[in-house]
Amino acid sequence: MGEAGFFNSELDHLLILRATDWPDSWQDKIRGQFPNLKITGLTVDITKPFEETVPKDILAEATVIALNTTKYLPLPESIPNIKLIHTFSAGVNQIIKEPYITRTNLPLTTSSGIHGPPISEWILLNWLVSSRNYHALYEGQKRHEWINARQYAPSGLTDHVGKRVAILGYGSIGRQVGRIAVSLGAQVYAYTASAKNTAESRKDNGYIVPGTGDPDGIIPVEWHHGTSKEELRHFLSTTKPDHVVISLPLTPATTNLFDREEFKAWSSSSFPSSSARKGFLTNISRGPIVNTSALIEAVRSKSIRGAALDVTDPEPLPKEHPLWDVEGIQISPHVSSVGDEYFERALDVLRINLERLQEGGRLVNLFQRRRGY
Amino acid sequence: MGEAGFFNSELDHLLILRATDWPDSWQDKIRGQFPNLKITGLTVDITKPFEETVPKDILAEATVIALNTTKYLPLPESIPNIKLIHTFSAGVNQIIKEPYITRTNLPLTTSSGIHGPPISEWILLNWLVSSRNYHALYEGQKRHEWINARQYAPSGLTDHVGKRVAILGYGSIGRQVGRIAVSLGAQVYAYTASAKNTAESRKDNGYIVPGTGDPDGIIPVEWHHGTSKEELRHFLSTTKPDHVVISLPLTPATTNLFDREEFKAWSSSSFPSSSARKGFLTNISRGPIVNTSALIEAVRSKSIRGAALDVTDPEPLPKEHPLWDVEGIQISPHVSSVGDEYFERALDVLRINLERLQEGGRLVNLFQRRRGY
Numbered sequence: 084m085g086e087a088g089f090f091n092s093e094l095d096h097l098l099i100l101r102a103t104d105w106p107d108s109w110q111d112k113i114r115g116q117f118p119n120l121k122i123t124g125l126t127v128d129i130t131k132p133f134e135e136t137v138p139k140d141i142l143a144e145a146t147v148i149a150l151n152t153t154k155y156l157p158l159p160e161s162i163p164n165i166k167l168i169h170t171f172s173a174g175v176n177q178i179i180k181e182p183y184i185t186r187t188n189l190p191l192t193t194s195s196g197i198h199g200p201p202i203s204e205w206i207l208l209n210w211l212v213s214s215r216n217y218h219a220l221y222e223g224q225k226r227h228e229w230i231n232a233r234q235y236a237p238s239g240l241t242d243h244v245g246k247r248v249a250i251l252g253y254g255s256i257g258r259q260v261g262r263i264a265v266s267l268g269a270q271v272y273a274y275t276a277s278a279k280n281t282a283e284s285r286k287d288n289g290y291i292v293p294g295t296g297d298p299d300g301i302i303p304v305e306w307h308h309g310t311s312k313e314e315l316r317h318f319l320s321t322t323k324p325d326h327v328v329i330s331l332p333l334t335p336a337t338t339n340l341f342d343r344e345e346f347k348a349w350s351s352s353s354f355p356s357s358s359a360r361k362g363f364l365t366n367i368s369r370g371p372i373v374n375t376s377a378l379i380e381a382v383r384s385k386s387i388r389g390a391a392l393d394v395t396d397p398e399p400l401p402k403e404h405p406l407w408d409v410e411g412i413q414i415s416p417h418v419s420s421v422g423d424e425y426f427e428r429a430l431d432v433l434r435i436n437l438e439r440l441q442e443g444g445r446l447v448n449l450f451q452r453r454r455g456y
Numbered sequence: 457m458g459e460a461g462f463f464n465s466e467l468d469h470l471l472i473l474r475a476t477d478w479p480d481s482w483q484d485k486i487r488g489q490f491p492n493l494k495i496t497g498l499t500v501d502i503t504k505p506f507e508e509t510v511p512k513d514i515l516a517e518a519t520v521i522a523l524n525t526t527k528y529l530p531l532p533e534s535i536p537n538i539k540l541i542h543t544f545s546a547g548v549n550q551i552i553k554e555p556y557i558t559r560t561n562l563p564l565t566t567s568s569g570i571h572g573p574p575i576s577e578w579i580l581l582n583w584l585v586s587s588r589n590y591h592a593l594y595e596g597q598k599r600h601e602w603i604n605a606r607q608y609a610p611s612g613l614t615d616h617v618g619k620r621v622a623i624l625g626y627g628s629i630g631r632q633v634g635r636i637a638v639s640l641g642a643q644v645y646a647y648t649a650s651a652k653n654t655a656e657s658r659k660d661n662g663y664i665v666p667g668t669g670d671p672d673g674i675i676p677v678e679w680h681h682g683t684s685k686e687e688l689r690h691f692l693s694t695t696k697p698d699h700v701v702i703s704l705p706l707t708p709a710t711t712n713l714f715d716r717e718e719f720k721a722w723s724s725s726s727f728p729s730s731s732a733r734k735g736f737l738t739n740i741s742r743g744p745i746v747n748t749s750a751l752i753e754a755v756r757s758k759s760i761r762g763a764a765l766d767v768t769d770p771e772p773l774p775k776e777h778p779l780w781d782v783e784g785i786q787i788s789p790h791v792s793s794v795g796d797e798y799f800e801r802a803l804d805v806l807r808i809n810l811e812r813l814q815e816g817g818r819l820v821n822l823f824q825r826r827r828g829y
Contacts, residue, residue, distance in 0.1 A: 200615040200641060208584035215581050220788045221594065227780045229772035229789040239796045242573040244665055266639035268573060268667040292617060294641040399602035407600045415593045416602040423612045 096164075097437070098145040099124040100137065101171075101426075109427050113434045120437070133157040147440075149433050156183040156191075165189060167440060171429035173198055174332075175450055184452060191450040192436050196290035197428035198420045199259035202367050202393075205419035206260050206328060209391030212413060213363060215240060244268035249324035250303075251315075252331035253279075256367065258287060258297035260328055265302055272322045273303035276310050290432045290447050310336050316348035324349070326363050332456070333369035342374040343381075350386035361388035367419050370396030375406060382411045393419040469537075470810070471518040472497040473510060474544075474799075482800050486807045493810070506530040520813075522806050529556040529564075538562060540813060544802035546571055547705070548823055557825060564823040565809050569663035570801035571793045572632035575740050575766075578792035579633050579701060582764030585786060586736060588613060617641035622697035623676075624688075625704035626652075629740065631660060631670035633701055638675055645695045646676035649683050663805045663820050683709050689721035697722070699736050705829070706742035715747040716754075723759035734761035740792050743769030748779060755784045766792040 097120050099110065104126050114122060127136045132155050134142070142148075142161045150156075151171040156178055159165075168183065173195045178184065184191065211217065216236055223230045246269040250257040253273040261271040279285045285300025307318045319327070327349065331337045341364070349362050364387060366373055375396050381387045389411030398417065400406060407414065436446050450456070470493050472483065477499050487495060500509045505528050507515070515521075515534045523529075524544040529551055532538075541556065546568045551557065557564065584590065589609055596603045619642040623630040626646040634644040652658045658673025680691045692700070700722070704710045714737070722735050737760060739746055748769050754760045762784030771790065773779060780787065809819050823829070 200617045204584055204615050204640065205588060207580065208588050208590060211577055211581035211584070212590065215578060217581060217585065217590075218594070220786075220791075221591070223789065224780060224787050227773075227775045227777075230791075231789070232791050232794050235789070235791050236794055240794060241796045242577050244573045244668060244797065263636065263639045266636045267577065268665065292641065295617060400600075402600045404600075407597060413593075414597050416596065416604070416608070418593075418605050418608050421605050421609055421613060423614045424617065 095146045096121045096144045097147045100127050100150040102129045102151045105426055109430055117437060134161050156181040159183055159187050169433045190446055192446050193448045194429040194432050195448045196255040199255045199295050200292055201422040202256045202419045203259035203263055206365050207263055209413050213389050246325040248326040249274060249322055250328045255289060255296060257330045259295050261297050261302045271303045272305050274307045274318055278308045279306050292428060316345055319349040329366040329368050329372055331368050333372060337372050339374050340372050343377040346377055346381035346386055363388050364390040367393045370394040370398050379409050382409050393417055468519045469494040469517045470520045473500050473523040475502045475524045478799055482803055490810060507534055529554040532556055532560050542806045563819055565819050566821045567802040567805050568821045569628040572628045572668050573665055574795040575629045575792045576632040576636055579738050580636055582786050586762050619698040620695060621699040622647060622695055623701045628662060628669060630703045632668050634670050634675045644676045645678050647680045647691055651681045652679050665801060689718055692722040702739040702741050702745055704741050704745060706745060710745045712747050713745050716750045719750055719754035719759055736761050737763040740766045743767040743771050752782050755782050766790055
């Protein structure tokens with residue numbers, strides 16, 4: 084790496100394998116920046132191994148492959164000229180045992196960081212649907228009824244000025260939520276696995292959608308850390324958050340992280356009496372981080388005000404599951420990251436890494452084999 | 457004004473007249489800061505003149521009166537000791553012909569500026585309900601149905617990164633909308649009545665809820681101005697806004713400001729082809745600023761994507777009005793400013809002005825008789 088003219092040979096070949104059709108124009112930025120790079124885009128069945136769905140000679144010629152998969156990678160022997168594989172997916176947990184990972188030291192880069200805007204807008208939407216009683220407005224309009232303020236908000240409502248927003252996992256999503264929360268006048272409490280005591284350790288080193296997030300980690304008023312349930316309970320009972328946002332990976336340590344004891348620690352913290360100041364839980368990560376029946380209990384008993392779930396346990400949520408009907412719980416079917424910008428941003432991460440390959444410099448979102456992400 | 461110990465006499469008397477019951481604790485900040493000030497709070501029928509509902513001797517003794525009215529002010533002869541009247545209302549257009557205004561030069565201060573947080577959250581809620589297809593999620597949950605991404609967003613959806621937000625009337629509400637829009641990654645275009653070419657002219661000199669707004673006017677990427685329909689059309693067709701937010705006062709010049717020609721100028725601007733990039737109109741000011749049938753036409757013909765209206769023309773909207781059922785139009789019954797923080801913030805404006813009366817300094821939100829607001 085680092086030699087000038089890395090892609091100045093016409094032999095260099097970027098192969099883009101995609102699961103769904105999308106316009107070639109999305110690749111124009113890359114084409115403009117690397118005019119000598121040959122680019123092939125193929126729509127393939129990514130449920131099949133690449134060796135079965137991509138012509139052998141194209142795989143053999145490929146210098147860089149970009150693909151949308153969470154299951155397979157090409158076998159090292161079928162891609163002898165490869166310099167980089169880039170995945171359009173943010174997470175790689177399903178491919179870490181692939182031979183490309185275990186038998187080579189070649190770089191794999193991910194599209195982590197591209198989900199901040201859509202998911203944080205999903206979160207904000209759900210906060211406001213709850214805090215501003217949107218269902219009453221929507222149902223009122225359906226009935227053609229000009230309801231009055233008392234019918235609209237019988238127990239009052241509050242805005243987000245001065246509210247405390249706890250973000251578990253201060254990554255690209257958490258940072259964009261933090262950025263928006265502060266614009267509302269709220270205060271952000273970051274909770275991370277390891278201590279972040281230095282300015283350097285608080286930086287976001289991954290891909291950041293331009294104009295979003297918290298690149299330098301300067302938004303939180305406090306940083307807390309921990310991996311145990313005890314540490315989480317201490318965090319909840321001392322910071323008394325109005326909002327808790329879960330943006331953690333699912334690991335053995337985070338499975339069932341939020342259970343009866345954690346809801347208890349959170350709600351026993353001395354909120355002002357107003358019901359609007361009770362806690363609101365948001366989970367956009369993975370369902371099993373929250374114990375479903377403990378959550379139902381916490382909302383039904385009004386120990387918290389409600390919850391917004393883009394993920395559930397189990398998932399998909401069966402038609403007869405009681406979670407669907409708990410007043411105060413808003414459920415959506417794992418769609419918070421949906422957005423037309425997805426692939427353009429994933430290609431932008433690729434473009435940056437092609438530039439780094441060519442000009443030298445640290446690859447962004449480089450999978451670390453030792454760390455496992 | 458300006459002499460030390462303005463309120464150090466026990467004869468000074470703050471009279472708070474309120475239309476609804478609220479806790480005395482809301483006045484604690486004032487009580488703590490002005491321990492020698494006598495404070496009387498009365499719940500009164502503000503539809504009656506004060507002389508009929510407040511005991512004469514209390515009115516006569518009052519040094520400062522704070523009240524929640526948009527209709528009457530006490531007669532100057534019944535308040536011989538008055539130094540300031542403060543209204544909990546943001547606008548004063550209904551009381552500008554009262555004798556207190558026309559026959560004295562005594563100060564009247566308003567609670568302008570306190571509505572930024574609730575109204576901007578209402579706006580954001582409505583933007584996101586539309587852009588992220590919330591109704592499909594809500595109806596899906598009611599049916600207990602785990603819809604897939606294609607059912608959820610059949611024609612795609614986009615987030616706010618890079619979107620252009622035009623704000624007509626860059627006051628306290630517009631500034632807080634701007635602040636949030638920028639946190640989403642959007643760009644703000646301010647449109648004001650008069651030119652704002654200097655840093656000084658861009659400042660917000662009114663009351664600002666701490667931690668919100670754009671006090672120095674540094675958020676907009678561009679400032680435009682005008683009062684005519686021609687100027688508005690030019691603004692719309694050159695800036696091509698994804699969002700237009702109306703936060704203007706209702707005046708003869710703003711009545712019917714948004715009519716067929718203005719929707720045409722806006723939609724004829726060359727948006728990218730994606731339907732999600734068509735314009736979205738938000739009106740939180742007064743219904744008659746927008747021509748209702750022109751709006752219905754614009755949305756039905758898809759020349760704009762939709763609208764969020766907290767105000768309508770007529771208002772309340774009759775049960776049989778076609779506006780209720782236009783797909784893409786979200787209506788709420790003039791409730792965007794509802795919030796538990798209302799009176800605490802209005803009292804905070806009063807507290808600041810008591811401090812300025814005592815210590816000298818410009819009163820905040822001082823009604824200017826010559827300007828009329």
